[in-house]
Amino acid sequence: MNYEEKIEDFVAGTLSEKESGELMELAKVDREIAYKIELEKTLKKGIENSGRSALKKYLMEIDSAQTPIIRSSKTWRPALVAASAIVIASLSVYLTMYGASQASLFKDFYEPYTSYAPITKRGMAKDLSSFELAQKAYEQGVYDKALHLFNSVAKSDERDFYLAHSYLALKEYQKAALILGELKAKEAVPQSTITWYLALAQIKLGEIEKAKENLKYLRQRSNPYQEKADEILNRL
Amino acid sequence: MTKNSTLSLIQKGEKKALEQLYISHKSEFVQWLQGSYGASETESIDIYQDTIIAMYENIVRGKLKTLDSSIKTYLFAIGKNKYLSYQRGESKKTELSVIALSLETEDNEPTHEEELSTHVAKKIEELGTACQKILQLYYFDQLSIREIAEKLGYKNEDTAKNQKYKCMQKLRKLVKPEIPKNSSTS
Numbered sequence: 490m491n492y493e494e495k496i497e498d499f500v501a502g503t504l505s506e507k508e509s510g511e512l513m514e515l516a517k518v519d520r521e522i523a524y525k526i527e528l529e530k531t532l533k534k535g536i537e538n539s540g541r542s543a544l545k546k547y548l549m550e551i552d553s554a555q556t557p558i559i560r561s562s563k564t565w566r567p568a569l570v571a572a573s574a575i576v577i578a579s580l581s582v583y584l585t586m587y588g589a590s591q592a593s594l595f596k597d598f599y600e601p602y603t604s605y606a607p608i609t610k611r612g613m614a615k616d617l618s619s620f621e622l623a624q625k626a627y628e629q630g631v632y633d634k635a636l637h638l639f640n641s642v643a644k645s646d647e648r649d650f651y652l653a654h655s656y657l658a659l660k661e662y663q664k665a666a667l668i669l670g671e672l673k674a675k676e677a678v679p680q681s682t683i684t685w686y687l688a689l690a691q692i693k694l695g696e697i698e699k700a701k702e703n704l705k706y707l708r709q710r711s712n713p714y715q716e717k718a719d720e721i722l723n724r725l
Numbered sequence: 726m727t728k729n730s731t732l733s734l735i736q737k738g739e740k741k742a743l744e745q746l747y748i749s750h751k752s753e754f755v756q757w758l759q760g761s762y763g764a765s766e767t768e769s770i771d772i773y774q775d776t777i778i779a780m781y782e783n784i785v786r787g788k789l790k791t792l793d794s795s796i797k798t799y800l801f802a803i804g805k806n807k808y809l810s811y812q813r814g815e816s817k818k819t820e821l822s823v824i825a826l827s828l829e830t831e832d833n834e835p836t837h838e839e840e841l842s843t844h845v846a847k848k849i850e851e852l853g854t855a856c857q858k859i860l861q862l863y864y865f866d867q868l869s870i871r872e873i874a875e876k877l878g879y880k881n882e883d884t885a886k887n888q889k890y891k892c893m894q895k896l897r898k899l900v901k902p903e904i905p906k907n908s909s910t911s
Binding site: 494497501528531532533534535536537538539540541542543544545547548549551552676678680711712713 | 739740741744774775842843844845846848850853855861864865866890896900
């Protein structure tokens with residue numbers, strides 16, 4: 490085992506006690522080794538921060554994947570559940586008789602992407618950046634304004650992500666699918682949200698085989714859209 | 726599912742168990758924080774998410790294996806501390822980072838070190854999803870190489886280990902030129 494591997498194991502906490510002791514003794518007299526140990530600790534902390542960010546995004550995705558019924562207040566929940574049951578029952582009859590149409594599938598599952606992003610968290614910043622202004626317009630449901638503003642800020646994955654969602658909300662499915670497809674191809678995050686909305690856009694565009702591929706991708710992995718993807722696949 | 730089997734599943738990397746835990750306590754937690762402390766809904770959701778992350782880290786690091794109290798009691802205790810800490814303004818220095826609230830598992834550290842780790846976190850984004858995933862699974866989710874190999878579909882442990890090594894080398898190259906040697910802390 491070379492020193493790089495030893496240092497990596499030491500920082501990960503998997504190096505034996507004896508070898509850890511030897512390494513620390515060496516670090517006292519070798520500044521290069523001492524520096525490498527500190528660098529490795531910094532990398533580990535950075536990766537942990539990155540992991541927290543990823544987990545936070547995952548939790549946000551769970552929230553955005555929740556239906557309005559789940560997010561509704563307790564007072565209305567029983568009535569909404571009952572109403573949903575009637576809708577689902579009616580839908581089942583409809584589907585049995587006529588089969589699932591693409592239009593109804595989209596309508597049943599599409600909800601504009603909801604973000605708990607920094608713009609609305611913990612108080613509102615007074616001086617918003619152009620991107621934050623665009624994000625605010627999107628969150629307020631002023632999609633044409635959001636689209637205009639997102640188009641005026643520098644291109645980034647996050648900008649494109651919101652741009653695609655603005656197009657989707659404005660029923661410009663072709664443009665939305667194009668952007669979401671690019672984001673998916675470059676493995677941008679949040680991958681499951683991108684894939685979910687891409688699949689919905691493809692359903693709307695009648696690209697059913699492509700949509701199925703994306704839904705299968707979601708069904709095979711643990712993500713907030715897994716069950717919904719399975720449900721659509723069963724209906725397609 | 727019992728509370729301790731939930732902890733065990735989360736410890737093994739079962740995201741579905743974490744998702745269920747997150748959903749099942751969210752509404753009550755948010756209402757409690759709003760009602761008892763006057764927090765806004767957005768603040769309450771944010772604090773709840775940070776609370777879940779803190780609990781998750783305690784589980785995967787082996788600090789929380791079993792619970793004598795209920796999961797709800799545990800979550801609410803962390804949540805209360807987090808909100809009071811937030812109110813005291815202790816989290817202001819990390820406000821730009823959505824996740825960087827001081828966790829119970831962290832000690833107070835010099836600001837420059839926090840800045841360095843934030844810088845590293847940004848560099849990790851340049852690595853690409855595959856490298857991000859394997860490094861996060863190893864260092865944050867604390868999965869073993871064998872578990873990572875299974876989860877990510879690598880042929881065997883050696884392939885996963887080799888991939889992790891390459892990703893770390895890539896990250897070192899990205900980060901090293903920007904971290905001067907005098908930035909190290911003993």
